Amino acid sequence: MPPESALARTLRARRVTASGWSSAFFLANVVGLVALIVLLLNIINQSFGYAVVNYAIKPSELSPDKPLETLSEAELARLLEDKVNRNRLRAIVRDNLLGRQFSQIRLSGAQVINIFPERAFDPERSDQTFSRALGDKRFSTLNARELVTVFSLGLGIPRESLENEPISVAFSGKAFNPAIADKKLSELSILEAAELLAANAPRPQVTVDYLLGDPIEKLFEGRNFRPEVAEKRYDELAIGEYIDLLEDNLDTTQLYRIILRDVAQLRYDRAWTLIESLTNYQGILAEKEASDTLREGDLQFKAWLSLDFILTELTASPATTGLRTSLIGSLWVIILTILIALPLGVGAAVYLEEYAEKNLLNAVIETNIRNLAGVPSIIYGMLGLAIFVRALEQLTSGAFIGITDSNGRTVISAAFTMALLILPVVIINAQEAIRAVPSSIREASYGVGATKWQTTARQVLPAAFPGILTGLILSVSRAIGETAPLLVVGGLTFTLIDPNGPFSKFSVVPIQIYSWTADPATGFRNVAAAAIITLLIVLLLLNTTAIVLRQRLSKSLRG
Incomplete structure (x- = not known):
């Protein structure tokens, strides 16, 4: 035993050290809380404020007799027909019904270089390869x-x-339709030439x-189209x-x-933050009047975060865009991730805690699980790309059930990747929850003749489930905000089609936020802020639901 005075000095030194660390911990929490509050206020500041709205063609000029928003569906369609040329209309139909990233080959056919890649332009063999323009x-x-x-170089015919020569002579020994036997190649229609090739x-x-x-009936499978255009191809359609x-x-x-977007060309020429709008209204008016561009527009108070924003599909303009497509994609990915990760994680935890022997192999497994919890998320994205997108493409694309318009970059691939990402956290928390169940519960169950599985399934897991839900909350909180792994796996930064199943192409809210913040156009930073708040609300709702379920389960176990 040290002398009394030495003991007192040791205790005093320990108290000082403990007090210092306690103060540092408290200060770190205060700094973190202040930073979060500042960040949240900045996001809210960007989500509301005055904006100058302008049009290339004012709505009153498009519809002089009554407000544009009151026109019927047929009247709006006729207005589009009158004001938009065929090429632009073709792009509008593609963007709004098929998606901007829809396969151009399925829409308009292959390029020459896609048909004969071995004949790609080579300056040293210019007489044997296609020119760049033709390719x-x-x-x-x-x-x-x-x-x-194309026929000469591609098929080797002089x-x-x-x-x-007619087809019957030029294609002697090759396949051709007898109906075109007497025609020359230059006399064939493009359809006959395609059939011949x-x-x-x-x-x-x-x-x-x-x-x-593809013909319209294949392009628009599952959508509405008139019977008379079923066999036509996309580029053959008339404006009507x-x-x-x-x-x-x-x-x-x-x-x-x-x-609004393509005819009136609604745009925001200038946007101000909420603080600027509340404290400097006269300055905003002065700035608007001083600018030739802004003077022509209308000054409106804009709530970028609104129910309309949440329920509207994605567009290329901040004035008309919405979050619905990405929000649905996020919900699909998160729900499937939970359905995959929860049973796997709990099953692994039950095995490690209740059945696995305490040996070197299992110790290595547990150590690796804890190490995997700290692996950067981009690594999981690369793993998901290699395994789920490429190696298992037949399964994740839906090809095994007849889906032909997709590839491995689907919702289910993203869900499997995110399940891998959160699985270590789910396993670790489930292990801790199972370990915290009192041994007396197990012993009482064994005492009345229950088997090990009956004890685990009916006593241990129900008692541990509140703790397991806590781990799930932490895991989902991480997964819902991830961007990097989903970008690698194939999340789209722009898609117009809502995901409707596990084999759909998708976007998620974090990817959309990333895309909008990188766009310099006026308004995109504001819609990104609105999307961040929406993501926080979704996260809070999911966490609240899980916490309520946990509390109810805890009460039922106690009561």
Whole structure:
């Protein structure tokens, strides 16, 4: 035993050290809390405020007789038909019904270089390869002279024979439709030329649809289209037929937003923060009047975060965009992640705590699980890309059940990747929860003749479930805000189609926030702030639900 005075000095030194660390811990918490409050206030500051609204064509000019927003679906469709040219209308239909990133080959057919990649431009073999200009052209747009070049280089048929001889002679020994036997290649329609090339192409994927694009009945499978356009291809449609597709598949609100975005060209030329709007209104008016651009616009107080913003589909303009598509994608990914990770994590924890022997192998497994909890999320993204997107593409694309318009970059691939990401945390927390169950519960169960499995399933797991839910809350809180692994796996920064199943393409809210914050256009920073608040609300709702369930389970166990 040390002398009394030495003991007192030791205790005093320990108290001072403990007090110092306690103060440091308290200060760190205060600093963190202040930083979070400042961050939240800054986000709220960006989500509301005055903005100058402008139009290329004012709505009153588009509809002089009555307000634009009161027009019927048919009237809006006719307005689109009158004001938008065919090429722009073609893009509008694609963007709003198929998605901006929809396969261009399925829409308009393959480029020449896709059909014969071995004939890509080579300056040292210019007489045996396509020019860059010809290689980039789509087969459906080739003229008669270009068709001769493609058939000659691609199939190895002499050019003179293709130009001067009928098909029966030029294609002697090859496959062709007898109906075109007496025609020359230059006399064929583009459909006949595509059928001829598909019959003789060296690669099986070169079909008529591959060359010219899918017919409408395949492109719009599951959507509405008129019977008379079913066999037509997308580029063959007339203006009125594009309008019919929009009118048959979109409601009045969606058509109105298209008018605002593509005809009236609604835009925000300048936006101010909430603090600026509340404290410097006169300065805002002065700035507006001093600028020729701003003077023509309307000054409006804009709530970027609104129910309309949450329920509206994604668009390319901050004035009309919404979060619905990404929000649905986030919910799909999180729900599937929970359904995958929870049973796997709890099962692993039960095995390690209740069944596994205490040996070196199991000790190594537990150590690695704890190490995996600290692995950067981008590594999980790369693992998901290699395994779920590429190696298991037949399963994750839905090809095994007949889905043909997707690849491995789907909701289910993202869910499996996120399940891997949170699995170590779920396992560790489930182990701790199971370990915290009093041994007396197990002993009492064994005492009345229950087996080990009956004891685990009916006594241990129900008692541990509140703790398991706590781990799940922490895991979901991490997963819902992840961006990097989902970008690697294939989350889209722009998609117009709501995910409707595990094999759908998707975007999630964090990816959308990342995309918007990187866009310099006026308004995108504001919609990003609104999306951040929406994400926080969703996270709070999920956590609140889990906490309420945990409390009810705890009460039922106690009572």
